[in-house]
Amino acid sequence: MLVIGFDCICCIICLPHIFFSILGTLAACYLMLVIVVKYYLRTDHVVLYEHHLSPGVYSWTSMFSVIPTICFGFQCHEACIAIYSSMSNKKLSHWVVVSVMSMLFCCLIYSLTGLYGYLTFGADVAADILMSYPGNDVVVIIARLLFGISIITIYPIVLLLGRSVLQDICLSSKHSNALTREPYEKWTRILLTTAWIVVTLIIALCVPDISKVISVIGGISAFFIFIFPGIYYLFIYNIYILCFSPRRGLRAHHRAHIWQTFNAKPSQFGCQSICSTAVVGWKQWSAE
Incomplete structure (x- = not known):
């Protein structure tokens, strides 16, 4: 085959x-x-939508x-x-x-x-x-x-x-x-x-x-969406400032760092939550 x-x-x-x-x-x-x-x-449209749901499904973290x-x-x-x-x-x-x-x-x-x-x-x-x-x-x-x-x-x-x-x-x-x-x-x-x-x-x-494979791969790929673009932007922006505007480089460099730090913290929290959810779901499936 x-x-x-x-x-x-x-x-x-x-x-x-x-x-x-x-x-x-x-x-x-x-x-x-x-x-x-x-x-x-x-012929039968009666469907129970709430059974088999976990108690914490209505939590904001869900x-x-x-x-x-x-x-x-x-x-x-x-x-x-x-x-x-x-x-x-x-x-x-x-x-x-x-x-x-x-x-x-x-x-x-x-x-x-x-x-x-x-x-x-x-x-x-x-x-x-x-x-x-x-x-x-x-x-x-x-x-x-x-x-x-x-x-x-x-x-x-x-x-x-x-x-x-x-x-x-x-x-x-x-x-x-x-x-x-x-x-x-x-x-x-x-x-x-x-x-x-x-x-x-x-x-x-x-x-x-x-679904378990999708959750794990999705958790890993979240870094490519939320973390890496900001890192690449910061790196390219620093090169641009140092090469084309050295006088304003230090001030712009600090602004870029503050902005990327402000964006990276929520992204880091989101990635950690995604990966943790995927790993917990994988362990529960393995135990079953």
């Missing part, structure tokens, strides 16, 4: 990346329509439980780089229009899917909403098949980007001159790709609940 899967990936990777995005969009639209139609075709999912969605946007490279019109204005329309479209799909999924199942809704429906439903089976194909097609893009990062780390070592040679560079790509696929398969087999 693995050989067949790898052969399929090798065949479809030759297609333009824009077709992968279209396929994923169609799968998401189909799932949204299925959930909405299933809700209105139900709002941090949804942030890892948002951060995970932000972390998945690196695939847009490969999609942008497949576009024929690479003007900035065109890319802005495409990005804004895509975000609005995603917001509509996610909002309707989450709303009607919760209205249908209440608190019993699964992290993977397809798991909440019967396994013998043909319409749901088609949705699962479409999402499976979509994941298979988008997986090479994410693998390529992740492998590029790991390869850059390997090439920055003291043995980088030897690794840049053609035979070693080829084997480096093969080893990194194989390791990436094996780790992915192990996680998929050992962790059946995808």
Whole structure:
């Protein structure tokens, strides 16, 4: 089965990346329509929305439980780089229009899917909403098949980007001159790709609940959203002040530090809360 899967990936990777995005969009639209139609075709609309809820769900700190999912969605946007490279019109204005329309479209799909999924199942809704429906439903089976194909097609893009990062780390070592040679560079790509696929398969087999993976990855990626941009801005701003305005550099330097410190403290608290929530949820799931 693995050989067949790898052969399929090798065949479809030759297609333009824009077709992968279209396929994923169609799968998401189909799932949204299925959930909405299933809700209105139900014969029993009595759903208990409050059972199985923890006593502290109404606490103000419970709002941090949804942030890892948002951060995970932000972390998945690196695939847009490969999609942008497949576009024929690479003007900035065109890319802005495409990005804004895509975000609005995603917001509509996610909002309707989450709303009607919760209205249908209440608190019993699964992290993977397809798991909440019967396994013998043909319409749901088609949705699962479409999402499976979509994941298979988008997986090479994410693998390529992740492998590029790991390869850059390997090439920055003291043995980088030897690794840049053609035979070693080829084997480096093969080893990194194989390791990436094996780790992915192990996680998929050992962790059946995808919400736990999303929470942990979302907690880690929160640093890329809240902490690192401020650090990079401070570093670039200091270089600009010292190079182009040395007389006002000290005063501007202090203002930049105060501003970044003011922004970093709430961000640090948010990241710690996100990571703590993810780790606590992971431990509770492991204990179960």
